[in-house]
Amino acid sequence: MSVPALPFLMRRTALRGAGLSVAAALWSATPRTRASAASAGASAYSLEPAPGTAALLGTGQPHTSVWAYNTRVPGPVLRLRQSEPFRSIVRNGLAEGTTVHWHGIRLPNAMDGVPFLTQKPIAPNGTFTYAFTPPDAGTFWYHPHEHTAAEMGRGMAGALIVEEIEPPAFDRDLLWVLQDWELEPNGSLLPGFDTFMQAAMAGRIGNVVTINGSRRTDVPLRAGERIRLRLVNACLARFMALRFAGHRVVVMALDGQPVTQPFAPAGGRVLIAPAQRVDLLLDTVGDPGSRYQVTDDFYGGRLTYRLTELAYTNQPRLHPRLPAQPPILKPNPVPILDLRAPVRHRLTIVGGMMGGMGGGGSMMGGMGIMADGKPTSTSAIWGIRGPHGMNDGMEPIFTIPVGRTALITLENQTRWWHPMHLHGYSFTVLSRNGVAARYPHLRDTVVLRPNETVTFAFAADNPGNWMFHCHVIEHQATGLMTVIRVA
Numbered sequence: 001m002s003v004p005a006l007p008f009l010m011r012r013t014a015l016r017g018a019g020l021s022v023a024a025a026l027w028s029a030t031p032r033t034r035a036s037a038a039s040a041g042a043s044a045y046s047l048e049p050a051p052g053t054a055a056l057l058g059t060g061q062p063h064t065s066v067w068a069y070n071t072r073v074p075g076p077v078l079r080l081r082q083s084e085p086f087r088s089i090v091r092n093g094l095a096e097g098t099t100v101h102w103h104g105i106r107l108p109n110a111m112d113g114v115p116f117l118t119q120k121p122i123a124p125n126g127t128f129t130y131a132f133t134p135p136d137a138g139t140f141w142y143h144p145h146e147h148t149a150a151e152m153g154r155g156m157a158g159a160l161i162v163e164e165i166e167p168p169a170f171d172r173d174l175l176w177v178l179q180d181w182e183l184e185p186n187g188s189l190l191p192g193f194d195t196f197m198q199a200a201m202a203g204r205i206g207n208v209v210t211i212n213g214s215r216r217t218d219v220p221l222r223a224g225e226r227i228r229l230r231l232v233n234a235c236l237a238r239f240m241a242l243r244f245a246g247h248r249v250v251v252m253a254l255d256g257q258p259v260t261q262p263f264a265p266a267g268g269r270v271l272i273a274p275a276q277r278v279d280l281l282l283d284t285v286g287d288p289g290s291r292y293q294v295t296d297d298f299y300g301g302r303l304t305y306r307l308t309e310l311a312y313t314n315q316p317r318l319h320p321r322l323p324a325q326p327p328i329l330k331p332n333p334v335p336i337l338d339l340r341a342p343v344r345h346r347l348t349i350v351g352g353m354m355g356g357m358g359g360g361g362s363m364m365g366g367m368g369i370m371a372d373g374k375p376t377s378t379s380a381i382w383g384i385r386g387p388h389g390m391n392d393g394m395e396p397i398f399t400i401p402v403g404r405t406a407l408i409t410l411e412n413q414t415r416w417w418h419p420m421h422l423h424g425y426s427f428t429v430l431s432r433n434g435v436a437a438r439y440p441h442l443r444d445t446v447v448l449r450p451n452e453t454v455t456f457a458f459a460a461d462n463p464g465n466w467m468f469h470c471h472v473i474e475h476q477a478t479g480l481m482t483v484i485r486v487a
Helices: 148-153 196-200 473-477
Strands: 044-047 049-054 064-069 078-081 086-091 101-103 127-132 138-143 158-163 172-181 208-211 218-221 226-233 240-244 250-254 257-263 270-272 277-283 291-296 305-312 343-351 382-386 396-400 405-412 418-422 427-432 435-443 445-448 453-459 464-470 481-486
Touching (some): 138 148, 138 226, 138 277, 158 172, 208 305, 257 435, 270 277, 382 396, 382 481, 405 445, 445 453, 464 473
Antiparallel strands (some): 049 064, 138 158, 226 277, 240 270, 291 305, 343 382, 405 453, 418 464, 427 435, 464 481
């Protein structure tokens, strides 16, 4: 599968070679990182974004200057318990403002981490305390929402795992936080976050891919294991389509929400867009000592690369025989839809290179980029047309009465792919291009292909002004965002 912007991306120095250099690794454990002070409490975490370094190119290779949470890339894995209070004290060690957005969590609006909408940016040397009780178990993540392209692109992202009250039956729980980087051969980050050409096309796509910030090429497995593999796409713009050679993976959850019926991905390709998460069942069916490739062929052709290899140890099988049926994850308490008389709205995505801002607004002709959260019509490359015209900064594009079910039809009139994320909610994807979903599923980030229309619905039970935007971050920063008010 190809993306039109990729030939343009070949301008990059680090992409001049015949192939794509990829770094990959696995943490076999996901340790808890709690605040050490007794006064912080059992469910409190301290986070400090600050400059640091990371060995993205592997042991013995030059280190890369990054921005990181608690000196780690990705940030510490935060493990919470479903329905138990959580608190995080964030101390800003950067020379610019920042926030933390808890992506996918259905939380109070004031804790959502959107600058100029739900809070002021955390000033340098300043602090902010986030507090909420996660209602849903699943795989989530956290990242900044101020100067997002530069801060995320330099490494600021981390996984947030909400554990079930009753743990499901897996032998191991593995996590891959997927990030990509535009690196020079000496390991330094290529400059140029928030450039016009990237923003108008596919966004900033890197030439090095890491799993959990490391560059080991093997994932050690033991034969006869039943593994829950959590995938988090924390890239700025890279879509992925993963193939697990010799293995049949089963989708257990999407964006933290269990699927009603586990299923094998179409064609064996696990599609995961920026910001999305996929929980997979991976049964280790290989023989001791065997090896199998995991490849990403989303962009196709010579841009297909080996992400990592599943490397079986010589240990005897853990279980001689694994169950034929996958475990079923317990549904989360997401409100039930009432589609008898929903509040209906239609939104249209416009703009981008080879497109235009039809129906209002203007496509930017210069090199400037709007500040996060403060788009203006003179700097917009992208736009969202609503019932009353084009989106306008942080002004709500429409209001949904609290307690009603919203039915949103979203049309992509551009030539580009867009992963659209709604803050504060999980929504049910009902149809694509008028064809009803075979298994309607909950997500917080839905992919729209070029010229595709998606219909989704959610029960508007969480009041506030909620950001709705593309998670190709350069698209969001240049106009592909709006606000939906629930009041």
